[in-house]
Amino acid sequence: MYSSVSQLFTQKISSTGHLLWFARFVLALTLVFFAVKPSARALLPPPAPDGGYPSGNTAEGTNALFSLTNGVANTAVGSSALKSITEGDSNTATGALAP
DSSP: OOHHHHHHHHHHHHHHHHHHHHHHHHHHHHHHHHHHHHOOOOOOOOGGGGGGOOGGGGEEEETTTTTEEESSSSSESTTTTOOOOOOSOOOOETTTTOO
């Protein structure tokens, strides 16, 4: 009888040891996941409603005025309108893919 009770306690200690080992493993794995995970990157805020950008530029549509680096009073309305323009003043384009 003593040996069966001894085995019972030994088994509980052993299973507790396995549980502790598993908890440590999960903790280590979680820490590695967060250490390797790419960091978040800041994105520019979306333009104000109605596409107001600095220097009086206005763009409405996906990739409208996408490449603009310098310019004043440009207006692009439509998907990819004036997408390739990098500099210019007072340009206006309406419609998808308008140059």
